[in-house]
Amino acid sequence: MLVRTRLRLAGALASALVATGIASGPAAQAGQQHHRATLADLAQRHGRYFGSATDNPELTDTAYTKLLGHEFDMITPGNGMKWYATEPQQGVFDFTKGDEIVGLARANHQKVRGHTLVWHSQLPGWLTAKEWTADELRAVLKNHIQTEVRHYRGKLYAWDVVNEAFNEDGTYRENIFYKTLGPGYIADSLRWARQADPKVKLYLNDYNIEWIGPKSDAYYTLAKELKAQGVPLDGVGFQAHLALQYDYPASLEDNLRRFSKLGLDTALTEVDVRMILPATEELLAKQADWYADMTKACLAVRRCVGITVWDYTDKYSWIPAFFPGQGAALPWDEQLRPKPAYFALRNALK
Numbered sequence: 001m002l003v004r005t006r007l008r009l010a011g012a013l014a015s016a017l018v019a020t021g022i023a024s025g026p027a028a029q030a031g032q033q034h035h036r037a038t039l040a041d042l043a044q045r046h047g048r049y050f051g052s053a054t055d056n057p058e059l060t061d062t063a064y065t066k067l068l069g070h071e072f073d074m075i076t077p078g079n080g081m082k083w084y085a086t087e088p089q090q091g092v093f094d095f096t097k098g099d100e101i102v103g104l105a106r107a108n109h110q111k112v113r114g115h116t117l118v119w120h121s122q123l124p125g126w127l128t129a130k131e132w133t134a135d136e137l138r139a140v141l142k143n144h145i146q147t148e149v150r151h152y153r154g155k156l157y158a159w160d161v162v163n164e165a166f167n168e169d170g171t172y173r174e175n176i177f178y179k180t181l182g183p184g185y186i187a188d189s190l191r192w193a194r195q196a197d198p199k200v201k202l203y204l205n206d207y208n209i210e211w212i213g214p215k216s217d218a219y220y221t222l223a224k225e226l227k228a229q230g231v232p233l234d235g236v237g238f239q240a241h242l243a244l245q246y247d248y249p250a251s252l253e254d255n256l257r258r259f260s261k262l263g264l265d266t267a268l269t270e271v272d273v274r275m276i277l278p279a280t281e282e283l284l285a286k287q288a289d290w291y292a293d294m295t296k297a298c299l300a301v302r303r304c305v306g307i308t309v310w311d312y313t314d315k316y317s318w319i320p321a322f323f324p325g326q327g328a329a330l331p332w333d334e335q336l337r338p339k340p341a342y343f344a345l346r347n348a349l350k
């Protein structure tokens with residue numbers, strides 16, 4: 001047992017050295033041919049996963065899908081499971097995009113995080129164009145959640161049930177659901193999801209909640225209340241869309257820990273670290289440090305179950321389209337070459 005563990009560790013060390021370019025020579029090359037530990041392998045040694053988002057249009061890029069299928073053990077569909085994609089007309093469901101990604105993940109022995117059931121953004125026109133009564137909208141919401149969750153029942157690791165429910169100041173975001181149904185839409189959504197799949201982990205997910213402040217406090221208070229009321233909530237997802245021109249969220253580890261202490265899982269669900277372009281060596285080094293620090297914070301908290309990057313290559317990052325002049329946010333560059341952030345992730349996972 002001990003010997004076997006030692007051998008495994010020795011093998012892991014050798015392949016890690018090969019991957020970082022430290023080791024060379026015949027033995028190292030043999031090691032490389034044999035097996036180089038992936039981010040998923042390294043995370044698994046800590047009982048964590050390491051995931052990536054992906055999106056359907058990218059799946060024709062074979063160099064891209066090869067790395068996607070190899071390096072990660074968790075996949076999140078970037079768009080394919082959102083409301084506009086899955087219920088384009090009221091009561092007419094289309095799961096082809098999500099199914100394609102679930103099928104690919106399954107072929108690669110990867111798990112899947114479902115994203116997302118209830119969100120103010122990327123809603124279909126039929127839903128946003130109409131004035132709904134509370135009874136009508138409640139029925140629409142319940143049907144959407146339960147039809148989608150039932151479709152993927154037994155196939156997903158987790159669902160981001162409600163996404164981005166709070167404003168920066170910790171007040172509820174006045175989305176169509178809040179305005180029509182009040183704050184109870186969150187508990188209702190979690191209960192409906194649980195009815196449709198008793199096993200999948202149910203999450204609330206948001207950005208700018210990595211540090212302790214008004215927005216993460218709002219989640220902390222809500223999570224505590226939901227737990228006290230017996231509402232099925234399993235975890236909180238910290239998107240972690242960071243930007244080098246702002247501060248690193250130094251309270252991340254403490255923040256993750258306080259949620260853990262409520263009996264919840266936590267996860268970093270959409271990690272990227274953008275910068276104002278052009279990317280310099282200095283900025284890429286700082287970015288690498290931030291990726292490493294986030295990873296260490298998650299590893300330090302027992303119930304931080306894993307990390308997902310919001311796609312893995314700058315080639316397919318959402319950042320340049322949404323934050324003009326910014327980018328270079330992911331651990332692989334546009335040519336699918338690993339950046340300093342990738343090596344920093346490996347080191348942090350060792």
Ligand code: XIL
Nearest residue numbers: 055078079115116163207239270318
């Ligand atoms: C983004 C996708 O990556 C883009 O392709 C899409 O155009 C917009 O949405 N927070 C979330 C994700 O929860 O769903 C968003 O994904 C990024 C921000």
